[in-house]
Amino acid sequence: MSKQCLLALAYPELETLITGMGSPRFVAKQVWEWIYSKHVVDFDAMHTLKKGTREQLKATCCVLPSDVVERHAAGDKTAIKYVLKLQDGQLIEMVVLFEKTHTTLCISSQSGCPVDCKFCLTGVVGFKRQLTAHEITGQLLTAFAEGHPIQNVVFMGMGEPLMNYDNVFAAIDQINSPEYFGIGKRHVTVSTSGYIVGIKRLIADKRFINLAFSVGHANPEKRAKIMPIETRNPIFEVSRLLHQYLKMHNRKLTLEYTLLENTNEDSQAIAELIPLAKYLEAKINVINLNPHSKIPFSPVSEGVIKRIRAQIKDADVPVTIRFRRGQDIAAACGQLGESHLEKP
Template identity: 50%
Template sequence: MSKKSILLDYSAIQLRERLKQTEIPAYVGDQCLDWVCQKHHLSFDKMANISKKNRALLAEMFDVHPFAKVEKVADSDDKAIKYILHLHDGPRVEMVVLKDPRYYSLCVSSQSGCPVDCKFCLTGVRGFKRQLSVAEILGQLLIAFSEGYPISRLIFMGMGEPLLNYEALIPALAMITSEKGFGIGQRKITVSTVGYLPGVKRLIKEQVYLNLAFSVGSTDPLIRRKIMPIQSRFSIAEMALVLHQYQGMHNRKLTLEYTLLKGVNESELEMKGLINLATYLDAKVNLINLNPHPEIPYQPVSSSRVYQLQGQLRKKGVSVTVRMRKGQDILAACGQLGGA
């Protein structure tokens, strides 16, 4: 494993301060970040406005990104491209480029594995490895951009619970949205959470306003506890109250993600609970039919059932969409990222 620092672990201010301790002029830090975050270069060799001497010194001090190896897997219709990123200490993390006729999105991971153990998600079933660093989060964007994908939207819905990695998530988001960073607008970024209550409370306390997506699972506490063990620690009722407070602080629409499990959470009573929750939070609903895997003990509902439920929600005035399946054949769909 390299003993060098990782360039993407530094903000613009931090990088200038670091270079002040060397013979490299501090302003070179801004030039470096421009080449990496705006021009998407993976090495110092072609940073033409930096002297050859300073490029050599930078290469001795830093690696641009933190990955030991990058593997690429495209699905059969080329609408999803999964990247398996090997970390230097052994764990792997996955990210997915999603193609839409109008834009490209990147599904970003925040942890290697996941500790919250949702029973319908392969990442959770396979357990937690470790947190990702700021550079390991930002490196996912860099790899996608360097591969030529014009990413304009980010969804933190890959491996891990983002709010459990708050200390890396928030600095990473700052660099993502900064003009000296990747320059992606805040409204183009969505962060998903299973309902880690302390994380949302910290967002409120620190006045950090995000497009949040809340993974509901079920509005029935007993069913939710069975399929999402986090319910035992932070109830959906508590989460609804805190989300209501958070939504009142800004004007960004909350999304309720609802993964449909055949015979588990698709009843009329469940839909009534989901309608009530969406109405209380003034939230839109995204229905997600389960993407099956042999290690997941549940099955999806039929396509006709998905659209039947969508119609029920719409009749009650709920804004609702159905998430299109992409990447199932390469285990890149929602809930299928397992670290390969």
Template identity: 30%
Template sequence: MIMKQTINDKTIKELEEIFLNLGFQKFRVKQVFRQIHVNKINDFSKMTDLSKDMREKLDQIFYFPKIKILKEFKSNLDKTKKYLFELDDKNIIEAVFMEYNNRNTICISSQVGCKMGCKFCASTKNGLERSLLASEIIEEIYLLERENSDINNIVVMGIGEPLDNFSNIEKFIKIITDDNGRNLSHRAITISTVGLVDKIYKLADLGYDINLAVSLHYAFDKKRMEYMPSAKKYKIKDIVKACDYYFEKTKRRISYEYVVIDGVNNLKEDIDKLEKLFKGKNIHINLIPLNPIEEFKYSKTKSNVMDQFQKKLSTRGLNATIRRSMGSDIDASCGQLRNNYAR
């Protein structure tokens, strides 16, 4: 019995080797690749430019991962949609589709759950179930496009730590940017990380000029370790050093994500330390109001607190802005929709 394998995570080179071994003509490789990654077809029977015999052979050897929409939440304020997706194994992930100024951005998950343990994040509540395969990440994107319209930007900032799933993230980037298929620009992709130092260096050395967003959230290691267990292994100075290397290799400005928790990480000492860390560097500090979850005692950060902190950072010569809130009427912390559904 032939063990079926996924097809939408095969590179042109991998597909060519398999097709030639099957006796298919070489030109069929790009033909099928385009059907999958340009037309976003995930059913061989719909590839009508192929012979029936070839479609049947492909169906015997390959399969497409199936992702089911469990729930869709539509904002009444803007064109944001949030989704709960069910995978083949019944695990659940989240994704978001955002339309702003005629540009479409999606926020996708890279894992089922997360093991990083950040106390203010709902995604990590039940730990890590498993990492998503490259085929699932790609299908997650194409499902969002089929349901909506083509996207301009991908942000890998949903459930999971992308750099903890490095091989599948690398594979998905290689395929989604292939000019024989979806041909998305590297610069249209943003990868988020809590700061896995070794993986930041590894990502830089791939030579992709993708955007990097680092979940910093605290200016001091002591505070960071209290709320982010990964900080026990990765010190801030080492993260910044790795990010400086990333900038040197890619020329892409680093974005440091900073969830503002009033009275915890927006004090004068925090401002002083952030100035010391970043003044003179080509970086951006993305300020995010805390979105409370049951397990974290702090309340949502008020807009005046956000404004004051942003102004204080700006007067120190730091490039800091407050993240625009999309779909705030259906807002939930990353992972909260999944957790609520699982109850």
């Protein structure tokens, strides 16, 4: 019989569980504080609980819905990738990124991904299943329990978050809530490949979040070749909806643009990207591809990146170049999913 995961319980449910075990109500508060304030996931370390209570909890419950099965630290110490095994054996990946002033957690919303972007390893491994809300927050608690003081959470790991809308936003509510993890709304970013149903729900629900849109190519025909989602979710309609969404609040949008040699880096492609950024008043974040044997594209040279940056800057559009952290451990953007590939 699988154990009850405490992260899946709301506070009243935890109280019912604890009193059902014969312990007084205040013990639920103690357990809650150990988990959400002190980020302790080992019952033996919850020393304010009686030994008998700890033993009961150990026998029937677990705190996290997943175990860490692999840790890979980047040689340049800028990132650590974790492979987590869920209770049904599915594997997911998350990455802790160490930046100058803060620590960011790149989190997964699905095991695998159904979107099949041709430049992304997660797309190559395919879709396994949706993650539950507590499997998503479990990644954050794992990162804290591993000793990382996470300040920012980005949904840029495995999966298209807007295709797992209910679970992702249930998780975000807990990430933001002072009762749970207390990470402010402005410190959480969701990245989408442009899933129209999800963007329409954001608008209907008035769910205002930091959003990043992965463009791939601003030209619809060329985009469809590298991002098949374009066929049913045309970039023109996505852009119109994003424009409508952005007018409803004051958050800024980021356009993520992964550079692929001989595919989307020529001056004409960038000239098509610039009006999109102006229309959406967005910043462009340029990411050079992280090469992988399973991905049929190559990155561009430093010279090409400089040329693209200058072209975007000359058009008065803000541009950043994302530094490729953790490339040697396949923790960089678009490289999650290694754990799903068969080991040689």
